[in-house]
Amino acid sequence: MADRKNTVTRTFLNGLITENPTFTLMLGMCPTLGVTTAASNGIGMGLATTFVLVCSNLFISLLRKIIPDKVRIPAYIVIIASFVTMVDLFMKAYLPDLSKSLGSYIPLIVVNCIIFARAESFAAKNGPVQSLADGLGMGLGFTASITLLSIVRELFGSGTIFGAQIMPESYQPMDIMNKVPGGFITLGLMMILVNAIKKIIGKRRAARKEALA
Amino acid sequence: MNTFLVILIGQILINNYVMCQFYGICPFLGVSKKVDTALGMGMAVTFVITLASFITWLVQNFILVPLELEYLQTIAFILVIAVLVQVVENALKKLSPSLYQALGVYLPLITTNCVVLAVAQKNVTEGAIMDGQTLGLLASTFCGFCAAIGFTLALVLLAGIRERMEQSNMPKWMEGFPGALIMAGLMAIAFMGFGGLLQGLHLVG
């Protein structure tokens, strides 16, 4: 039992950090770049995606033995699209401002490759508990990275974080951060940074292993 | 005629789905290592988007709106696209094996290309770029076609740059996605000059 718990945790952490969908798997790039002009957008988008991911992972995992292999893709699409529609309608009703600023990226969660990729490569092969953990880990990993990206973009693009003024009053916002080029370049630079950190950690780990040996 | 010109320039240069709006980034980054594959992908996408624009317009106006099922748009459209991709793949396999050989590998990737869904949805809901006016069937299809050409343009341009960058002294850690992202960012700067072009064109028109 302990063993199983262990793998569930590992699956969760795997999604959150080791195989972070944004920085390692490079999945779901469109919303990552499209909505991250403000930190609140990042969190909103991340949580909406997480919800869909968790639900679809769970359902697909439960139904994995029932769905015939031939029609699995349309079946997955229908399942994912239903949850997306639910989120979309829910947000339109209760979070109209957020819904407006996320715009068409909410319905486009359907084609977010993270969800599809996890359904196909994980949920279809694993049990519901594992799939749930995977969905949660991946979803939160996605949320964390796009929130980070949106914090950076908001800070330079508007001088604020979550709407609160951070930069001194004299700071002149760098408008390009709110535009398409800003998104691409910031993510690119962050990726370089993440890769560099990973490399350093990897080196340290190797050194430690060597020291132990 | 002017409508079509505005759609053409608007979809390709001004509101380019990739360079100005962040759609279809995954294939944009994923299939842009070689100019030839980028062209293949672009052609496949153009094919599917044009067809999808046509069919989704029909679905929207003859099924969803009359039955007041607009809230099912996402599900309906993504199904249409998934089925369409399947049909196109099978049809190509039978009708034109040579074209299938050229485009076949890219087709399955298109289902999850958000440009396709985004274009279909924007075409029927936001009336694309025509001052809130809903586009007719022909204009809508043309709009989809131009959007796809815009996608192809961005894809091929990035592929050209990435091929050239192989000849440069780019550091190791820039290779792959980080480099591609920054290249895309700089490309997007070049596309920004077209902002406001539309109003100008309208003025002349």
Place this chain on the structure above:
Amino acid sequence: MFGKRLFPGGIHPHEGKNGKAVNGLNPIVELPAPKRVVIPMAQHGGAPAKVAVKKGDHVLMGQLIGEAGGFVSAPVHASVSGTVADIVDQLMFNGSECQAVVIENDFHDEWKLLDLPWQSGKPTADELRQVIRDAGIVGMGGATFPTPVKLSIGAGKVFEKLIINGAECEPYLTADHRLMLEHADGIIDAVEIVKEAFKVPEAIIGVEENKPDAIQALREAIGTREGIRVQALPVRYPQGGEKQLIYALTKRVVPAGGLPIDAGCVVLNAGTCFAIHEAVRERKPLVHRVTTVGGLVQKPGNYLVRIGTPVRNLIKASGGTLPETRTIISGGPMMGTAFQDIDIPVTKGCSGILALGREAIDPEESPCIRCGRCMRACPMQLQPQLMDHYIRAEKFDEADRVGVLSCIECGACTFVCPAKRLLTQSFRAGKRIVNIRRRQQKAREDAEKAALAARNAEQQQNGKEA
């Protein structure tokens, strides 16, 4: 601004001290034969010659001492009369070693002349080719490709134009210039011999216009002869490249991977023509050549020198090198070979010995700035920067696709490169590797084909049995 040009690309390399303008005025001087000559067996393109004498043999001047080692090869003759002192391994300009015959000169200069296969009148093509082969004549411009091989016109090919290369586009070199000026009659005579033997309708002599006196002399030598003309060419390196010269004179393009004869042409160097003249009219095999000594030497000059004379004698005759000399090269500065050992003997292809200063030291390479100068300079219209990238990235198939094998290694791209990249050097290595890979590929394909054929045959056999 654009300059006249008769072929794509090209450059105007500059000269330092004692260049063409100075040395072109120095008449050819016969260098006294040395006490001993060292005659290498590999002085030509193709297989080396096989030593045909042994130590202690007495040989006459012009006597065969090395037999041609194959079809693409050339015999080698003694350039002095005397005794074979030794057979040694001799270092060559290009750094390789080959067998060489050392002859102790008896200073009698007794000739052993060639036997001409025709009694009187004019030789046929085959007879002439045989004499040229027996005389050991090779391309005297520096490429040293055996001339009779060039003159073996394959089936289906038509020899329509005889092109004489008197361009001498390399800086500093004036050997051909002086030869054309002083022996115009001999050269024109050889042109006529070849032209008539091979029944070529037209012969064109291409000479760069910086040699007006040579052009004048050749025109006078031609006189009223028909079908031979001298064409003055703009000064532009590499005007004397075979393909460039053919294009400039006839507007014909030699297909990539093909030979001049594919464009109906054969190109002979002016020096080669003079050697043919000596072989046919005086029955003398190739035992000497004209070599320029220029650059940083006290007294530059043009010397008629016996094959096998050590370079040292040439330099001594020129008063020695100046102290600022940093490199000594055999051939021209664009395509010649640098060497260290001045005891290396002069060979059939040695058109010049030049001493160059600091400018010959390779500057440090910097990154390509993509200015496109190399492309504009390339006489073969290749894309040097792209080929260089492919070769350095070890993408040899790509390099092959963009035509690296067409590179004539003229050095024009390297000359103009502002980033001082070693382009020609990279192509030389790249061509070698691409050639090897092509051969391997062909061998693989042949093996596969053979295997397939064997399988098919076996199947057929089985079918029949069944």
Place this chain on the structure above:
Amino acid sequence: MQIKNIAITPSPHVRSSVSTRRLMQEVCLALAPAGIASVILFGAPAAVIIAASVITCVLAEYLYQRLMKQKVTVGDWSAVVTGLLLAYNIPAGAPVWIPIVGGIFAIIIVKQLFGGIGSNFMNPALTARAVLFVSWNAIMIKYPQTVFLAKGRVGLDAVSGATPLAELGKVFTGAEGASLSNVSLLDLLLGNCAGVLGETCKIALILGGVYLIVRKVIDWRIPVSMIGTVAVMYLLTSGFNLGLTARELLSGGLMLGAFFMATDYCTSPQTNKGRLIFGAGCGLLLFVIRAYASYPEGCSFAILFMNVCTPLIDRWTAPRYFGEVRKHG
């Protein structure tokens, strides 16, 4: 016997005297008249911007290369060229941090990240200018008057600092009250008009450009095809209005762009045909953006867009090599 102190290197044994460094120095020299003109026209603020920009670019390159443990290449003068070009694209009187931010972006993000000189695919100075332009639009379009205009000499609207381009745009679209006579050709030539600091004095720019062409530092094809295309487009669309066309050619960043920025080696095609296409493309886009888009200054964006197209132009205009036999067609 071996001669001592002799180098053995493969051929060729002679090199031309043209080096990267000398080419860059020539460009700096050609840019100098326009710089001097800008200091005369706009006074000390222009000098401050130029100095800040050049120093930032050189320093950024030096520090980045030291930090990355690369070979320091500031000696090739390319950073100086970038600095000068960037400064010339900033209005005099902009705060000093503008050229500093721009210089850092140009050198680090656009040039060094991709591997330094020869490896970037977009012109660093222009890209930085576009970034500044989009980010701090208000600062970047605040064109001060020249010293002479401010002193009340006849000219354009002396208060708002409207550029001649804006006035010409009105003439082009036929707006009321707009007239060609408001824009003096002589003022345009001498640079007595509003604009970013280096682009106003056309005579200095043309002088520098012609110098570069004569010295064979740049190829004539790009500037000629670019300026030619703009001229043809204006002639055609304005009903052969020579006055308007001449003024359009001499206003905005066309001269600076055509001679100094479109001709940047590593961001423009290498083939002759490609260069003509590139120039024509720049000219056409410049015309379209100037005439119809919201940024009246289309030169930078036109060149940047063509920069992006350059690899494809090079690829599709690759010459057939001498004697090449292509298997298909």
